[in-house]
Amino acid sequence: MRHVAALAGVGVKTVSRVINGEPNVSAATIEKVNAAARKLDYQPDLHAGNLRRADGRTRTLGLLVGSVDNPFAGAVHRAVEDAAADRGVAVFASSLDDDPAREQEAVAAFLRRRVDGLILTTVSESQAYLAPELRRGTPVVFVDREPAGLTSDSVVSDNADGAALATRHLLEHGHRRLAYLGDRAGIQTARERRRGFLEELGRAGVATRDLPVVEGLHDEATAREATLALFAGDQPPTAIFSSQNLVTIGVIRALRELGRHHDTALVGFDDVPLGDLLDPGITVVAQHPQEIGRLAAERVFARLDGDEAPALRTVVPTTLIVRGSGELPPKAER
Amino acid sequence: MRHVAALAGVGVKTVSRVINGEPNVSAATIEKVNAAARKLDYQPDLHAGNLRRADGRTRTLGLLVGSVDNPFAGAVHRAVEDAAADRGVAVFASSLDDDPAREQEAVAAFLRRRVDGLILTTVSESQAYLAPELRRGTPVVFVDREPAGLTSDSVVSDNADGAALATRHLLEHGHRRLAYLGDRAGIQTARERRRGFLEELGRAGVATRDLPVVEGLHDEATAREATLALFAGDQPPTAIFSSQNLVTIGVIRALRELGRHHDTALVGFDDVPLGDLLDPGITVVAQHPQEIGRLAAERVFARLDGDEAPALRTVVPTTLIVRGSGELPPKAER
DNA sequence: GTGAAAGCGCTAACAC
DNA sequence: GTGTTAGCGCTTTCAC
Numbered sequence: 099m100r101h102v103a104a105l106a107g108v109g110v111k112t113v114s115r116v117i118n119g120e121p122n123v124s125a126a127t128i129e130k131v132n133a134a135a136r137k138l139d140y141q142p143d144l145h146a147g148n149l150r151r152a153d154g155r156t157r158t159l160g161l162l163v164g165s166v167d168n169p170f171a172g173a174v175h176r177a178v179e180d181a182a183a184d185r186g187v188a189v190f191a192s193s194l195d196d197d198p199a200r201e202q203e204a205v206a207a208f209l210r211r212r213v214d215g216l217i218l219t220t221v222s223e224s225q226a227y228l229a230p231e232l233r234r235g236t237p238v239v240f241v242d243r244e245p246a247g248l249t250s251d252s253v254v255s256d257n258a259d260g261a262a263l264a265t266r267h268l269l270e271h272g273h274r275r276l277a278y279l280g281d282r283a284g285i286q287t288a289r290e291r292r293r294g295f296l297e298e299l300g301r302a303g304v305a306t307r308d309l310p311v312v313e314g315l316h317d318e319a320t321a322r323e324a325t326l327a328l329f330a331g332d333q334p335p336t337a338i339f340s341s342q343n344l345v346t347i348g349v350i351r352a353l354r355e356l357g358r359h360h361d362t363a364l365v366g367f368d369d370v371p372l373g374d375l376l377d378p379g380i381t382v383v384a385q386h387p388q389e390i391g392r393l394a395a396e397r398v399f400a401r402l403d404g405d406e407a408p409a410l411r412t413v414v415p416t417t418l419i420v421r422g423s424g425e426l427p428p429k430a431e432r
Numbered sequence: 433m434r435h436v437a438a439l440a441g442v443g444v445k446t447v448s449r450v451i452n453g454e455p456n457v458s459a460a461t462i463e464k465v466n467a468a469a470r471k472l473d474y475q476p477d478l479h480a481g482n483l484r485r486a487d488g489r490t491r492t493l494g495l496l497v498g499s500v501d502n503p504f505a506g507a508v509h510r511a512v513e514d515a516a517a518d519r520g521v522a523v524f525a526s527s528l529d530d531d532p533a534r535e536q537e538a539v540a541a542f543l544r545r546r547v548d549g550l551i552l553t554t555v556s557e558s559q560a561y562l563a564p565e566l567r568r569g570t571p572v573v574f575v576d577r578e579p580a581g582l583t584s585d586s587v588v589s590d591n592a593d594g595a596a597l598a599t600r601h602l603l604e605h606g607h608r609r610l611a612y613l614g615d616r617a618g619i620q621t622a623r624e625r626r627r628g629f630l631e632e633l634g635r636a637g638v639a640t641r642d643l644p645v646v647e648g649l650h651d652e653a654t655a656r657e658a659t660l661a662l663f664a665g666d667q668p669p670t671a672i673f674s675s676q677n678l679v680t681i682g683v684i685r686a687l688r689e690l691g692r693h694h695d696t697a698l699v700g701f702d703d704v705p706l707g708d709l710l711d712p713g714i715t716v717v718a719q720h721p722q723e724i725g726r727l728a729a730e731r732v733f734a735r736l737d738g739d740e741a742p743a744l745r746t747v748v749p750t751t752l753i754v755r756g757s758g759e760l761p762p763k764a765e766r
Numbered sequence: 767g768t769g770a771a772a773g774c775g776c777t778a779a780c781a782c
Numbered sequence: 783g784t785g786t787t788a789g790c791g792c793t794t795t796c797a798c
Contacts, residue, residue: 139564145479146775230473371705
């Protein structure tokens with residue numbers, strides 16, 4: 099900046115004014131400064147400016163998702179990015195991998211870089227460690243999962259409702275031997291989905307005691323194996339509710355291997371890529387990750403713009419998408 | 433930091449030493465400082481430190497991909513993140529959307545934030561604008577597409593070879609009426625893939641004059657329409673080579689609608705999610721985005737670690753994955 | 767083993 | 783309209 103000022107024959111403050119589009123600079127001076135900046139390939143240092151700037155904004159957001167490689171996370175990320183780009187805000191993205199240590203490291207990395215706001219998917223038992231940061235005024239919005247030990251904005255799917263919707267759908271198609279295949283019970287959304295599943299069965303008067311409730315599945319491989327094991331038993335289910343996109347894919351693979359994909363009903367929670375092109379089409383309770391990301395970004399920016407309202411919990415409804423796999427009737431008992 | 437120093441009863445420099453794990457501090461002092469830092473929820477400001485620090489490293493990378501919502505980009509991103517996280521480096525991720533303006537803005541946003549390195553997918557005609565930055569010592573690695581008007585490291589798939597491989601596969605299965613459905617010719621990889629397609633046909637002695645070469649497709653919708661149009665003509669192809677994952681999906685949808693998915697061969701460039709579970713399975717020339725991301729990160733960090741070798745062009749081979757759609761024989765002429 | 771002073775690139779406050 | 787000075791939070795240099 100000093101070099102630009104020298105080359106343009108003005109003071110550094112004038113360069114600063116031009117760079118930031120502040121008023122009270124003559125057109126001729128603006129042109130001189132811009133010419134000098136161009137000649138020197140000058141790029142202002144945002145961080146240096148922020149050190150002194152009144153609002154202290156870095157125009158940077160930290161986003162933590164399950165994995166940047168997951169379609170759900172990709173859609174959330176994209177929506178956040180679009181909202182941020184409109185405001186000249188850049189986005190740090192990190193993957194959580196359902197690892198509490200990674201959560202803490204990622205958040206610390208964001209905070210050391212003085213992000214203006216945080217959009218987080220979390221997995222550790224408590225997010226109380228964020229309290230000081232929240233007091234400091236950094237907006238924190240939780241996506242997909244709600245925080246524990248701390249109150250802040252969140253944007254989540256209606257997990258229990260969606261799971262109940264899926265379950266009711268299977269019940270309506272005559273199934274009574276349903277199986278639940280889901281993620282670790284340590285994960286809040288997994289608990290909610292299991293609760294929705296069991297409660298809906300309870301409302302329908304179906305005894306849940308003997309129904310298989312398999313937890314701890316987190317990827318295709320474990321879900322596939324769990325499904326195979328289920329069918330190796332003497333009372334395989336006639337319908338499966340899978341609580342997560344990767345689990346759903348694992349179930350599909352297993353059912354195909356067993357040749358049971360046309361006689362075992364399946365409803366998945368969260369949409370599956372190309373789910374409509376499979377045979378049968380995969381009936382899912384779809385979430386709306388794009389909408390979740392959009393609303394989360396909206397919350398962060400509202401807070402940055404001075405919204406002081408109490409923490410807001412935004413629930414994004416899920417949608418049942420009927421495609422075939424959820425409408426298969428129970429296989430006749432042998 | 434001043435507050436921490438005051439509370440611990442030491443000078444700021446001592447706090448700095450403790451934070452950065454520098455030697456020559458007594459164990460007792462370290463403990464005092466850490467206790468004070470914890471009490472005050474002190475988070476060091478990385479940017480402030482970098483202003484003065486000798487190496488000037490922000491421990492931050494800028495990554496520009498097609499769209500963070502695309503599976504290819506997600507895999508690249510994930511690999512870059514994993515390599516970066518090992519080194520305590522955070523990653524800014526932005527979407528290009530094949531928009532030259534967005535490219536420039538994203539890069540400028542990265543540079544204003546003083547990223548240590550850049551991993552870029554580009555679309556503008558020339559990246560010469562990066563020359564000053566490159567001279568300044570910022571490593572720039574191009575992924576997926578090679579730069580123009582500038583020489584720097586790149587990590588790309590063997591686009592022409594992969595396209596030729598796909599084409600040869602279709603020829604070997606007896607097809608002569610092949611169609612090419614691809615992205616805008618303005619995109620370097622699209623040009624390469626078209627070249628590979630046409631050259632392979634030339635080597636096989638197949639006249640390419642009358643074969644449909646449709647370009648300018650960039651999403652499912654346009655690819656679907658182009659495919660439908662192809663079959664509305666009087667000489668529909670017996671085989672299709674689609675040059676990109678979204679285009680492949682659009683083609684699949686159109687073929688299904690037409691009921692032609694079992695008599696029109698299809699090989700796609702770049703893998704398609706669940707491509708093995710469709711009927712027929714989708715034969716593709718798979719790229720290795722994870723590997724591309726890993727190698728790109730490796731390049732950036734090698735440069736940061738002082739590698740001064742001439743610009744390196746790394747080619748990641750593609751792999752033909754046979755699943756059914758590419759092995760369909762030509763439909764008997766009517 | 768520790769601290770004081772200067773300065774990184776910029777903006778705030780105020781002078782002219 | 784424009785420049786000067788101080789200082790943001792930290793690291794460097796150098797003294798003790």
